[in-house]
Amino acid sequence: MPDTDQTQIREAITQAISEHEVILFMKGTPEAPACGFSARTVAALQSLQAPFAAVDVLPDPRIRQELSAISQWPTIPQLFVKGELVGGCDIVMEMYESGELAQTLGVDNSEAEQLPRQESGVVASGLAQIENRLG
Amino acid sequence: MPNAEEIKQRIEAAIPGAQAEVEDWTGGGDHFKATVTAQAFAGRSRIEQHRLVYEVFGAEIGGPIHALSLKTQSPQ
Numbered sequence: 611m612p613d614t615d616q617t618q619i620r621e622a623i624t625q626a627i628s629e630h631e632v633i634l635f636m637k638g639t640p641e642a643p644a645c646g647f648s649a650r651t652v653a654a655l656q657s658l659q660a661p662f663a664a665v666d667v668l669p670d671p672r673i674r675q676e677l678s679a680i681s682q683w684p685t686i687p688q689l690f691v692k693g694e695l696v697g698g699c700d701i702v703m704e705m706y707e708s709g710e711l712a713q714t715l716g717v718d719n720s721e722a723e724q725l726p727r728q729e730s731g732v733v734a735s736g737l738a739q740i741e742n743r744l745g
Numbered sequence: 746m747p748n749a750e751e752i753k754q755r756i757e758a759a760i761p762g763a764q765a766e767v768e769d770w771t772g773g774g775d776h777f778k779a780t781v782t783a784q785a786f787a788g789r790s791r792i793e794q795h796r797l798v799y800e801v802f803g804a805e806i807g808g809p810i811h812a813l814s815l816k817t818q819s820p821q
Contacts, residue, residue: 647812647814674807682796683792683799684804684806684807685799685806685807685812685813695792696792697791697792698795699814700795700814700815700816701791701795704791704816
């Protein structure tokens with residue numbers, strides 16, 4: 611992506627955050643996480659049946675640089691809900707265990723556990739969107 | 746190469762009154778796990794608490810310190 615500059619990447623990230631109610635920036639994809647922290651965060655979201663968009667930061671190191679500059683958060687994954695940074699893996703797991711995550715995501719924890727696992731359809735479009743803009 | 750003791754000392758030096766327990770998660774000197782208790786965390790959100798700790802290390806996070814898993818709390 612030689613002709614994509616830093617500003618375009620930053621704008622694409624900002625737009626993705628504002629367009630998706632729940633968006634996870636991670637290493638790898640929900641189907642194939644490339645890092646244990648990303649994997650745990652995805653598992654927490656999936657077990658709550660929360661639909662989320664996902665962006666893989668690995669294809670271009672500038673995605674991570676710009677994301678961290680926007681969020682003032684140094685590590686990956688980063689979960690955003692309604693445009694706000696909720697946290698990385700540690701915070702998401704703490705909130706998952708306390709039930710706060712279900713609350714933040716607006717899903718009913720008890721009901722979600724009885725439902726079959728579903729793959730989120732938003733994921734693919736979230737990824738494609740960023741890749742299209744960056745590509 | 747940072748070690749757990751050095752990370753503990755740097756957190757405690759940078760955040761007044763902080764007490765940190767740090768372990769080398771994998772034994773490889775780059776994945777650490779810290780529990781930090783500090784009065785400075787009182788009244789701050791988890792995000793802000795973690796940021797205070799991350800700020801101690803700046804660009805080392807994601808560099809020499811590949812991962813610093815955090816649990817933060819204010820004293821009971």
